[in-house]
Amino acid sequence: DVTFQVDSGNRTILMRSASRIGYWDLGVNRRRLEAIRAAFDSKCR
Incomplete structure (x- = not known):
């Protein structure tokens, strides 16, 4: 399961x-989250 919680204040x-x-x-879950983070970062820059 993957969950996200947005904290707009921070x-x-x-x-x-x-x-x-x-x-x-x-380490599969960590690699999955790192891939999601990298994709998100590349879209936001």
Whole structure:
């Protein structure tokens, strides 16, 4: 699951990605969020 929370007062977006099954994802969730962040940054510049 991926969730986003926008905090316009601080101009930040909080992102969370978690596995539905199991405890370890071998870094997949982190890479997913980093790819989303990079795509967002490239569109906003």
